[in-house]
Amino acid sequence: MKPPPQQTRHPNEFLVGVEGEEVTPESFDVLVSLSFLHAFVQLMQSVAKAENRTLDFTGLRVQRGSVAFALQTDTLAVAEDVAEKAQLYVVGAVPTPRGLQTQVGEVRESLEHLPNVTPFYETREGRQSLPTAFPPGPTCVETTEFRAVVHRVGGVKPRVVLVVTGAEMELNLRAEQSIAQRAAKHLYGVVDAVVTLIWEGEKVVECELHDFTPVEDPTAEDEIVQWRRWFAEVGSKWDDVDDLSAELRGDIQ
Helix, strand or coil: CCCCCCCCCCCCEEEEEEECCCCCCCCCCHHHHHHHHHHHHHHHHHHHHHCCCCCCEEEEEECCCCCEEEEEECCHHHHHHHHHHHHHHHHCCCCCCCCCHHHHHHHHHHHHCCCCCEEEEEECCEEEECCCCCCCCCEEEEEEEEEEEEEEEECCCCEEEEEECCCCEEEEEEECHHHHHHHHCCCCCEEEEEEEEEEECCEEEEEEEEEEEEECCCCHHHHHHHHHHHHHHHHHHHCCCCCHHHHHHHHCC
């Protein structure tokens, strides 16, 4: 298969796009491709911000006869540099810096929705391809205890939704029927919950409620102590997660 001809790039343009044997401007998946573009450019801007560098894009055009998005920028050298760093984080060649894990995950997710094409970005030195499949990270299982409010109980396969006290963070937990029935009697009540979290790399893929103890009329000071104790025990895993609520609510179905 011959690679598609590379179009002439205007000065001060940075290219991001997809290519492949069946890819044409009339056939590509617009929403999936734009999702990749958005996630990758956001990661680039976050990399630049973390390094106290300025990266602004001031215009966009679609290259004629291709599925390449040309972004105009007055800081092309910065764009090319942070794109190369972003690529290293996405493919896992180097550890992702603190604060970028969520956005790297979003880029990987957008790439996984492009299995039959080759996503790329292009610098003045040439076109760089990005993968569309990623091996799962190592699995880690941990059991912890924290204070929460019972927010919802139900389902054919019982689930208990807890809102972690002090964080307004929702957890949707698997539970045995007997545990779910007990939890239903304490709807909107405060409990000390014993929970197992299953991680794949930096992503929580499942969690289960094993047991809980109802808490009668907790004081505000008691709530703060419980929250700080819980976060001191397990919070280190989430130091690099920008939005704990989004991470757990979004990954656990």
